[in-house]
Amino acid sequence: MKLGFICLNLPGHLNPMTALARHLQHRDHDVVFLYSSGAAGLPFVPGPETDHVNENRPDLSKMQGEDALKFGVGAVLAQTETILKSLPGVVQANGIDALVIDTVQFYAELGAMHLGIPYIHVSNALHMDFTGYTPVCFYDWPHQTTPSALARNRDGVTKFAKILQNANAGIRAYAKSARLKIDWETPHSTLSPLASITQTPSAFDFESADWPSQFHHTGPFHDANGREKVDFPWERLTGEPLIYASMGTILNGRLDIFRTIVAALAKHKDLQLVLSIGDQLDPEQIGPVPDNAIIVKRAPQLELLKQTSVCITHAGLNTVLESLAQGVPQVAIPVTFDQPGVAARIAHNKTGVVTSLDKLTADHLSTLLDEVLTNSIYRDNAHRFQKTIAKTYGLSDAVDLVEESLGVAPTAAKV
Numbered sequence: 016m017k018l019g020f021i022c023l024n025l026p027g028h029l030n031p032m033t034a035l036a037r038h039l040q041h042r043d044h045d046v047v048f049l050y051s052s053g054a055a056g057l058p059f060v061p062g063p064e065t066d067h068v069n070e071n072r073p074d075l076s077k078m079q080g081e082d083a084l085k086f087g088v089g090a091v092l093a094q095t096e097t098i099l100k101s102l103p104g105v106v107q108a109n110g111i112d113a114l115v116i117d118t119v120q121f122y123a124e125l126g127a128m129h130l131g132i133p134y135i136h137v138s139n140a141l142h143m144d145f146t147g148y149t150p151v152c153f154y155d156w157p158h159q160t161t162p163s164a165l166a167r168n169r170d171g172v173t174k175f176a177k178i179l180q181n182a183n184a185g186i187r188a189y190a191k192s193a194r195l196k197i198d199w200e201t202p203h204s205t206l207s208p209l210a211s212i213t214q215t216p217s218a219f220d221f222e223s224a225d226w227p228s229q230f231h232h233t234g235p236f237h238d239a240n241g242r243e244k245v246d247f248p249w250e251r252l253t254g255e256p257l258i259y260a261s262m263g264t265i266l267n268g269r270l271d272i273f274r275t276i277v278a279a280l281a282k283h284k285d286l287q288l289v290l291s292i293g294d295q296l297d298p299e300q301i302g303p304v305p306d307n308a309i310i311v312k313r314a315p316q317l318e319l320l321k322q323t324s325v326c327i328t329h330a331g332l333n334t335v336l337e338s339l340a341q342g343v344p345q346v347a348i349p350v351t352f353d354q355p356g357v358a359a360r361i362a363h364n365k366t367g368v369v370t371s372l373d374k375l376t377a378d379h380l381s382t383l384l385d386e387v388l389t390n391s392i393y394r395d396n397a398h399r400f401q402k403t404i405a406k407t408y409g410l411s412d413a414v415d416l417v418e419e420s421l422g423v424a425p426t427a428a429k430v
Contacts, residue, residue, distance in 0.1 A: 016423050017045040019111035021098065021123050022139070023091070024051055024066055026264045027333050028117055031139045031214050031236035033057055035115075038238075038410045039417060049105055050098055055241030060109060064097035076268025076295045079372055083266065083351035084153055088121070089182045095122050096185040102126035113421055116207075118142065121179065122186045124205050129193040133421055136206060137413075138213040139236070141332050141353035145172050145203040148225040152356025155349065158221035158363060176202050203227075210420035212413050215332065218403050219339070219360055231416050234409015235336040237317070245315045252322070255287045255307070258384065259319050259343075260327035261334060266350040267293035273301055273310075276327060278377035279384065281305040289319055325387050327380075330358040330369070339366060342401035344393035346383050348375060366396045 018039060022032040033055040036046040040057070048054035050062035071090040078086060103126070106114075114127045114134040127134035141152040147169035150156040154171050156164070180199055190197050198204040210229050217232035260276050262269070273292050280288040287307045291314035292298060298310040317337060320326065326338040330347040335357055338345055345367030349358040358369045368383050387393045418424070 016112045016421065017047070017110055018113055018115050018417075019106060019109065020046060020048045020054075020115045020117075021050065021120055022048065022117040023068060023094075023119055025068065027331055028119065028139045029054065030242065030333060032115075032117060032137065033241050034236045034238045034410060035137065035413055035417075037240060038414045042414060042418070044423075047109055047111070049102075049109075050094075055243075057241070060105060062098070062101065062105075064094075064101065067091075067093040067097070072265060073268065073295060076266055076293075079266070079269075079350045081351070085178055085182075087265075087352060088178055091119060091121055092179070092182045092186060095120055096189065098123055099126050099129075099186070099189050103130055106130060106132065115417065118211070122183065122205065124207065125186065125190055125193065125195060125197070128195055128205070133209055134207050135209055135417060135420055136211040138211070138215070139332075141215060141356050142211070142213040142230075143175075143202070143353075144168075144223065144226075145201070146223070146225040146227075147172055148223045149221040150356065150359065151175055152353040153351075155355035155359050155369075157359060172202065176200055210416050212416055214336070214409060214413070216336075216400075216404065216407070216409065219336075219364060219400065221360065221363065229420075231412075233413040233416070234407045235333075235340055235404060236410055236413065237333065237337055237340070238410065239317050242317070245313045247311065247315050247319075248309065251309055253287050253307075255285060256324040256388070257319070257322050258283075258286050258288050258325050258327060259291075259314070259316070259323040260288060261291040261314070261316065262293070262329040262348070262350070263331045263334065264293055265352075266329060268295040270296055270300055272348070272372070272375065275375055275377050275380060277301060277304050277308055277310075279380035280308060282377070282381045283307075283384065286324075289314060291316070325367075325384060327384075330354040330361065332357050335361065336404075339397055339400040340404045342394070342398040344387050344397045346370070346380070346387055348372065364396055364400070365392055366400060367393050 040046050048059040051059040067090045116123050118136045118138045151171045212231050214236040216234050289309045320341045323343045326343050327346045328334045330349040347358040347361050347369045349355045361367045362369045
């Protein structure tokens with residue numbers, strides 16, 4: 016079977032999705048990434064369309080909260096609109112039998128529905144619960160089951176549905192021309208009827224009895240393969256307890272945040288900081304840094320986490336799951352998108368502490384860092400998740416689900 020992957024052209028989405036694709040490839044399935052500028056060595060078909068998400072990243076990188084969410088959703092839906100225009104020709108030209116779609120590429124599944132081919136959803140970011148039983152991931156609300164909390168959750172779903180509706184006029188026009196009847200007020204109305212797979216382990220998620228029958232938790236989708244080699248000054252590591260900090264690859268244009276992280280670590284002479292700032296800023300812009308800080312644009316995150324004592328993070332799902340896989344507790348500073356929901360789960364599971372951009376100062380961050388370093392509960396819980404992740408193999412489970420959902424007989428992996 017030949018599987019076409021549609022995924023946001025961003026590392027936080029491509030890294031887990033290409034890991035899944037590689038494991039499907041190992042079982043003798045053909046895979047190809049559509050509308051991609053690269054897929055970690057896997058086959059890909061570049062799209063002629065504008066990459067709306069990456070073109071808007073410089074502006075998006077400096078935003079936060081609901082403003083960033085609305086702006087980001089608009090860019091994603093603009094990308095989906097251009098995808099839908101050419102998808103039939105791309106599918107036919109590449110002999111694709113089924114699509115595997117990043118859940119955040121909202122409404123790309125309309126193309127599969129129009130073509131009459133099967134599709135599966137994969138949540139590389141935190142999955143979205145539109146049932147109202149747990150908070151939708153764009154909000155940092157704790158999981159509660161009181162009537163008022165459930166009403167709050169439903170209001171959150173309605174609010175996000177309106178954000179989608181305000182930006183999807185072109186997609187609605189496409190659905191009308193394709194004679195697809197869509198319930199635009201229900202964000203999950205086009206969810207794959209076959210399978211919706213999340214890379215979030217069930218142990219890390221809020222408990223819920225209301226997940227759709229086709230929804231499945233699996234496990235982290237990272238295998239260390241396919242990632243571009245990153246040069247790093249390993250010789251500068253001193254052996255002191257290491258603090259690794261990153262604000263991800265999208266919302267990394269805020270110079271004030273990076274300066275605050277550096278100032279907080281300047282108060283801890285017995286620690287060493289590695290700060291990865293991404294591609295929107297230059298390390299020299301941060302200004303003078305203490306001797307215990309290494310500032311780089313890109314870092315070999317998986318390797319560094321093996322030596323890390325605490326990870327300061329934007330609460331991006333991949334960074335948090337990679338930290339937990341190494342037993343590393345977190346200090347979370349969520350900015351927008353699914354990050355508030357990931358941070359809420361960090362707080363719920365006590366694998367770290369959470370703060371907000373509004374409260375972020377060097378003194379406050381230094382205090383939080385002290386709390387995570389000295390209170391063993393956070394490291395103990397992170398170690399507990401490390402053991403849980405090590406006992407399962409989420410990628411294998413996800414591949415099984417893809418094959419089962421598409422009616423493909425399981426095949427043995429290549430030796």
